Amino acid sequence: MDPHLLRTYVTVARLRSFSAAARELGYTQSAVSQHIAALEQDLGLPLLGRRPVAPTPAGERLLEHAGSLLLRIDAARADLAGYAAAPREELTVAAAPLAAHPAVLDALPSTGVTLRVLPRDEVPGAVATGGADLGLVDGIAAPSDPLALPDVAPLTAAAMPGAAAEPLVVVVPDDHPLARRAGVRLTDLADARWLDAPAVGPPLERLRAAVGTPGGFRPSLRYEGTDVRTLVALAAAGHGLVLLPAGAARTADVAADVAAVPVVAPRLVHRTELLRPGGVSAGPVARVLDALGVASQGP
Structure with missing residues (x-):
């Protein structure tokens, strides 16, 4: 063909x-x-x-x-x-909205860097096709499992320090019956109204698969943006629940109008991984990998 x-x-x-x-x-x-x-x-x-x-x-x-x-x-x-080609001195990093991990940002050069925020499903393709030198992706997974990534090319993924087990929370309005709970089981919320925000929060179809409830987690409103504060404001206004990593929920708190209730079951975490081409890295890419303690040689 x-x-x-x-x-x-x-x-x-x-x-x-x-x-x-x-x-x-x-x-x-x-x-x-x-x-x-x-x-x-x-x-x-x-x-x-x-x-x-x-x-x-x-x-x-x-x-x-x-x-x-x-x-x-x-x-x-x-x-x-x-x-x-000779290694370029410019560096392009593609990152999902919740995947701009501080450890990677601290390791970036002071000049010549472009940070592109993309939907998480587009990040592997950007790295694979040369649109970005490094990628940052995130998602939900069991504590010991890597992220399930599309097979677009021989890419190497490495978990970011401190991000492999970030807890998840359900963001609800401050006057919601769950707001004062110490923890919540996602299976108990399968029939609740949810915000569908695939570019920021976990896509609802992945949440259904992770929890094992094919008919649950019905969307009440779809948000196609990438701004976490807007997503949390929608939750505060009662348009639906949303699942976020605890750190993102804290930084996006909208005038204390929401509560972040920890997820206690099933055992899921928010994970961030660094993607790079599978070959030998050089130039600014190699220097970033060295600063992070990640080998610059692919498997």
Whole structure:
């Protein structure tokens, strides 16, 4: 399967237009049509309906594979490019909103650094494809388990000191019946109304999987931003409960209008991990890793 044809197909399917895809890709519309026809011939299946332009059932299935396939190709290209290029003195760090760990921030050079805040699921891809030199991701896990990360490239992950077992709390309005509790079991809150904030808090589908309640944790409001104070303010206003690491809840406290109730069961923690390419690191990346006590040689 030719990746150039696949990339054209993904663009047409996303834009629902051959002409718009041609403009975005810098091709003629005729070339885009030829790419789609060649891919359909290669696979022996129609992938796009033409009026309107929309993926067929087979095309929808191909889209499920296409993102990871193209990402792996871009990751391989970025990985091999590192063997030919001299180490850059600039450093780009991609971090999920709750993953900017103080130990890493303290180890950064005083100049030449760009910190990009991204949704946590985009951080591994940014490191794999060369969009960032290092990545910081976070999530919930059992105390002895690493984070479950997408398999986008040979990346090396290391837990950050002091972050591997940060406790979790449920943020509730100060007048909520749970506000004065010493602890809470998440299974007891499966039928409560929750804030769905996938870019900041744990995505609710992951929370359901971790707690083992497929039908629980119904969202009452979806927040698509990355500001923790806004998320806590929504909880304070009674729009739903939210699960956060204890440190984030403390720093985002909104005029004492919320309470942070510790989670006592199941045994879950908030974990932060540092991601780096799997090869040998040099330049400012190696210096940051040395400052953190992390080996600069991949496995």
